[in-house]
Amino acid sequence: MWSFSGISNSIHEWLSQTFNPTLTIIIEMVIAGVAVIGLFAGLGLVLVIMERKVSAWMQIRLGPNRVGPKGMFQSLADTLKLLVKEGLTPTGADKLLFNLAPFIAMIVAMLLMAPIAFAKDFQLWDLNIGVLYVSAISSMMVISILMAGWASNNKYSLMGAMRSGAQIVSYELSAGLSVLSIVVLTGSLRVSDIIQSQADGWWIFKGHIPAVIAFVTFIIAVTAETNRAPFDLAEAESELTAGFHTEYSGMKFALFFLAEYVNVFIVCAIGATLFLGGWMPFHIGHWAGFNHVMDYIPSSLWFFGKTFFLIFVIMWFRWTFPRLRIDQLLNLEWKYLLPISMVNLLLVTAMAILKWHF
């Protein structure tokens, strides 16, 4: 199996031979930081063009096709446009909070990159409470949205932020509970342990029906948590023009936009890690030959393949469904998803205790 550990080990050895230990750590942190920022920008560009192509495909049209081959550089051109655009701050806005909000959104999205295992041995920070860390940090997203909505001094923004607050806080519960069901099965909060536990089969296959229920609940809940359609009430463009980012322009808007897409990537990566085995290849029981072939596919391809499949599913939702109303949205969570995921957690716990899973 291919691995990044060789590269990272050799860099680490070379650095520790050349510099003293403190400097080594600092240089390594800088490398990691640059990598995350690069990934952040790269993912944003890729996901925007992907969304536009997927929507074009579903809407019987071509999508962007002028800039570069098949329009691949369209989002680069858009970024350039947004960079040179004037970032207005409306009069009457709370200047500090208004300008701070997009950066908080971005920082939250970047922090969430830390515990994600992109490939075998390719993880920034394998902390022992990885899953808890993700739930904790992702709930800080709502702060930036509330901040933006409040500071904009715009009624549409305020309503968008209000909706978003109610929505994210509610849907975090069922997202957390479905994450918890995998934690119960694995017995560990560490991301690498969760992936390792799926070496002989992914949890969505090993965990019987409760795992499938948890997976479906998770996908619905994270779609709502990232403010994607059909749960995009925070920015419902036919009702609130653009919701919480109505007043933002230029790069400040772009940061919100990027953060949204990176958040989608992160929740899909978490979903892939928890339910679809992260970078673990697809194995079938005792088919040694088949498993061997699967092992030859690089682990990063496995991870990104699964993640982008989930991203595609979430995009599919967006371009198919109409939007829910705010009371229906909260009903769905509090009356259906939350009780279902609670009962489901109970089932999973019973299953884990009785060792019914594979």
Add this chain to the structure above:
Amino acid sequence: MYRQTEIIKDASQPGIEGDMVINVGPQHPATHGVLHLVITLNGETIKKVEPHLGYIHRSIEKMCESLSYRQFIYVTSRMDYLSAHINNHACALCVEKGLQVEIPPRAQVIRILMDELTRIASHELWWGAMAMDLGAFTPFFHAFRERETINDIMEDTCGARLTMNYIVPGGVMADLHPDFQKKTKEFIQLYKRKIHEYDELVTGNIIFQNRMKGIGYLSPEDAVSYGCTGPTARGSGVSSDIRKLYPYEIYDKLEFDEVLESAGDSFARYMIRIGEMQQSIRIIEQLIDNIPEGDFQAKTKAVLKLPKGEYYSRVETARGELGVYIVSENGTTPYRIKFRSPGFSNLSVLDHIARGSKLGDLVAMMGTLDLVIPDIDR
């Protein structure tokens, strides 16, 4: 059911503590034009909706007074631009009533064919736009796929795709394009092949149904008293199809049903329009192979003069009853023209049905009323 019109009476005075007043429009994605709604909100719940009109007022009625009876019809294409043919038709009928001319049968059939194609095109656009109001973008493009076919048919015969100016006093402007029958049959085939997608994508969707059912209830009594016509009234079970009640041209000889629903909610109004598209297809199918030969225009004088008197004609547009009222002083131009547009009365009901519902529903209700703002303002 959201029948909470009574409870908000005290909120009609402005400036009550805790009210949030939001201006939706004149530039807003949901109003499909320059409609300006002043909405009083309590949280997400609507207390009051106040439409402000006049942003696209072009004084069409006054302009018509200085245009001859042949010219003024072109202006009316700009009223309800989605059913331009039917507007022209109403004006032509009114002038013909004054002139006492007999329309050749070929022209009558061509007029009905064009009317029904326009009705389908208008409902297609409404379907896409309404789904977009609810947050689903994809139906819009699917609707335009079929609508483009109709526009192509129109372009062949009339030379224009939106403001056709094809129907003139005495008949129609020009004869049908040789390809008209072939292309129309192709369109019918395409439509029948694709109509199930509409139901799969939107009608059957559980989110869509939850958003539409029981929302924006309009009782039959209110529909009558507000002067609602067209699909808005028929959604409440009020029979108001001018084609059935006061048949013009040869509608009385055609077989079609007036689509009626009794629920009175947004979903009923939605189903009416879906059903009407089917009925229009039925009418076109009856006529497309039976276009009589003959003249497409009756012989009329170059300069039309209506005898002194008052004339009124009404037709069923895609949105409801369009009435044209002409007062003639025996001149070459009308002394006074009044249009009774369906959109205006249908808009007036918005405040009544929206009170007590959520902000998101307001957009859905406006979608089912099928407002075309230039038709309201004229």
